[in-house]
Amino acid sequence: MALAARSRKKLEQMELMLLTHTPVYTLELHSPSGKSHTLLPSSLFELEEWREVIDKLTKDVEDEESLCGTLSVAVHSACGLQQPTSVYVCVEVDGYEFYDKQVQTHTSVPSLNPHWDQVDGAQELRLLCVSESAGQHDAVLGKASVKLDSKTLRRRWRRQTLRLGQVEVTLSLKYCAHPLDPPSATAPQKPVFCVSIETLAQQEGVLVPHVVRCCVEEVERRGLDEVGIYRVSGTSSDIGTLKAAFNSNLREAVTRLRSAEVNVVSGVLKLFFRELPEALVPPKIFQSLAKTLEIQDGASRLASMLSLLQSCSEPNRHTLLYLLHHLQRVSEKQAVNKMSLMNLATVFGPSLLRLPVVGLGHDGPTMDISQEVVVQVQVVFCYLQCNNLPEAQTSRPHDSDAEDETTHK
Template sequence: MDVYQEAVCYLESQRVPVVVEAELEVLEEDVFHDEAESCLLSPLRHESLDFPDTPTLCSPKEMLDRRLMVLKGILESEEVYLRELEALLMPMKALRASAGTSQPVLSCRQVQTVFYQVPEIRDMHQSFYCGLKDRLSAHCPIEPGYCETGKMSHTGFALMVGDLFLKMVNQIGLYGGFIRNYEEAVEVVHKCTQSDPRFRTLAESMMSHNGTDKTRTRYTFEALLYKPLDRVTKTTLVLHDLLKTTPGEHGDYTLLQETLRLSRSFLFGVNESSQCNREVTLSHGMRRQLMRDGFVVDVCEGERILRHLFLYTDLLLCTRLKHATRGKQDQYRFCWYLPLAGLKLRWVADQGRSPDSHHRLHTIRTKMYLLRQQLRQHAQGSRGLALAARSRKKLEQMELMLLTHSPVYTLELHSPSDKCHTLLFSSLYELEEWREAIHKLTTDNIETVPPDLLTLTSACVKLRMTQQPPLHSTNAVEDEESLCGTLSVAVHSACGLQQPACLYVCVEVDGYEFYDKQAQTHSVHSLNPHWDQELSFQVDGAQDLRVLCVSQSDAQNDTVLGKASVKLESKILSKRWRRQTLHLGQLEVTLSLKYCPHPLEPPSSRAQQQPIFCVPIETVAQREGVLVPHVVRCCVEEVERRGMDEVGIYRISGLTIDISTLKTAFNSDLREAVTMLRSAEVNVVSGVLKLYFRELPEPLIPTEMFQSLARTLDIQDINSRLVSMLSLLHSCPDPNRHTFLYLLHHLQRVSEKQDVNRMSLRNLATVFGPSLLRPPVAGQGHDGPSIDISLEVVVQAQVIFCYLQCNNLPEAQTSLPHDTDAEDETTHM
């Protein structure tokens, strides 16, 4: 083993991070800032996995702008670091004074050990900070132009800071003494904290100002002692980052090269007598362990970047994976980390996508579908194998792009120090797994020991449990058990709630990403919610179904009440509905599944929901797979939730513009419309329901029944009249009959509170009569005597009033039966 390798091995054994040549290629991001924001100011932070269309070159002006950004970040970080050093040194004078008394807190030797080289390091960084601040303050940006020589002339070329970095690195040897002394210093602090209450109080209450906001951060003595040890590693990292953003013709380039060389040499040449390699032990004797890892989309300044996220016992670490080349090992680059102590989580439901995003995703999916077809065609022959390999590579690249741009679920991470990071997920199920894992660790209140970022990041290769992004295209062998065709899921109902809540069900499938893999029911507010909503998926390679039940509050803070995963087995599923009851925590959700295998068509752009207003009710019911259209049920449920005590409900109408807005929403997106219902005025909701019936092309009670119903009014015996009217009702088409019965039961419940809402059965009949029952139009093939217009309204109101007076109305069926002759299957999760 040569001297270089011996030095590297020793430094690693001593827990001193080493930037070896192979690692320098990936250490491009600026990690010289505060740990929780290290990646935010890096000029190369937008690089992600190697997409085929990712640009790698930039102009000199862009490099200089990024360089300026890096320098400003360094200045801010230096300011924070100096405040931390001042907080560490604050008790030094008092401890030295007490050392000469009869009851010293620390002896003179212990004081010297604890603060060894810290004042000198502080003075070195103070000088560097002042010099850099003066240079940046004097720097005044101007517009770029071109000199006569053709070279770029930009104010960034006039900003020279290389000498400041060289001067600082020439004094970096001060850190050598600190590193050699570090273990002994920590041991003194630990022992004195245990034995002396005075020192323990001091060690647990050291504070550092956070700058202009005048807030203060509390540190332990040991945490502050770790700051210089952590800082020396970052010096090399930031020099490499700064050099990457400095054009070769810049006057600082040569100086920064020399500075970086000296910094590397220092790391390689740390004295072998250092004994600072300690186990990373957290409070309560727990060791830092990797609990979960996976690929997520990190949002940085509005841009989406695919990252590898690692959840440790006490912190979240975000890294960038750089795949190995030429047989070398994969490497990770540090992006940011957040301690779990005090971390707050907030997830935001599906916010939808813009038309541009839909078009982009459709283009990617179409290309993926064509590449998949090519793969199947190239399955034979040597030339076919070569083409297949090329097509598979392109397919993986396209799926990576889709993985980056398709997520719509947001998980926000908020630390006590006001640092915030946003992660995106395409799967609500996966988001909830991450949220549960993080929440469980944060409740344990584990104290964070500041990590050695390079060592921790380098260890990710060995510790990781997830090797690659979750790409379905990497499966080389086709699974005959996976589904290919149409999978239909009918979500029926849920039970097990302790109190009424507004719930919706989210259903996800896996497989190739050619088609939408996630759908949700509309929201229902009830103690025992019923949706009876059918969701349909085009699946290719599907093997698992995931179901989540979500509670939606008025504050838009959704909560997952339970989740379950179901294995999709082609041998069991068929074209007949199969009912299942899933246990989602304390909830039971009943649904039915059916599967129709068939070759799939190329993915089409997302079709707009077909309108439901001004469309025959039978058409809407058939399209939704129900007997009572969702618009009727949603409006009725919302009125019963908060409009039963409203004076003049159904008589007093809401604003026309608000009713029109809700109508448009129902015609385009059911879930969005139901969300809008929950915040709309209740008179607007009742107005939407009346408008739906009024705009039906054919009234709810068919026109051919008008004459027959009018004649029943001449029957004097009330019971005989009701029998005759109910008999006529049975001749209506199923959607008309069940929707009418559903509405009648609702209006009866409204009239039960007529003392409050002033809406009697007669009032309700007068309001709804003209919308539900209309006479035939003369000259359109209808025979029989015509009714005087003055009597028409009377007949409409009296017919509805008679139906409302019936105490034994048949119950309404809201959905088509999805049961089979097989027994129900209960899936326990």
């Protein structure tokens, strides 16, 4: 009985406390961006205090010249690392003295001089360079803040270099002002699968599509030791889910990529090349490449094959070179992953080269499916055997405008 009485008394005290602290006043806050917040002060005095503070902050902000528009940030590269490291750069969005949004580049391949081309919008920003550690907490290598001034920012890209601790990060900024109206509904992202390389590269403003680079970097981050990488297939439903994410939202796709099974990631990359409307290696040079295989001298054969690549468009050529360099790095671990250059050529050959379709502007000798596969595999194998492949350029230069300049801070 005594225990029940104590419990009843405790419950009455809690009910009284709840009644006493139940908010009877509300304060609605609305921002130009369309966000709304509701505050629930417990007294009229507290409500008035909130109103006074908000009124003071609002007037202070109005007195200062602040940005209202879209700030685009392109993070290019970093240097100054003491050893090859997988790093990424975080860009934090400033909003009324607190940082409530954050974007980051995807993690670089371990390197002393990592490169990115991830562009996003912000209003004010801080940057952090972070080293990724497997199984441990990521370590911040350095940080810096950028004072944004609408008088110095412009609509054209302006390159500058910032020191973040021991690391120097090169980035470009441009700014486009817009009125203080609630933003309209965001236009849906254009699909990336079943789209030509040239079209995709143009719409992303790069030379190597983001989906290719994201998948390659993820495979190199945790898949080089996977037995049968690219030969073993991932779950088709998971591959379809990741494909749908890339088609609708790049950020969501990158997030899913981190937790996806590595064979699913490799499967998405193979599917991307397989579903291109036109093969990565243009059909117009298929027959010429087939003839180069007849050249007996290896050096002459390779020189002819590299020469034929020059006839490809820049996005096709650099995407192919980017993929070939990646597959060479995969093969360097063949003692562990069992994927030799020939195995990789067998997997990728049919996706990267296709025989021209007779009657669609292509006339010439035909070959049966078995001959076609031999040519596809041998061409890719010859390219993979090359020890001096040209380097791939992943992004278009952002500093080509006459107004661009480099500054160090």
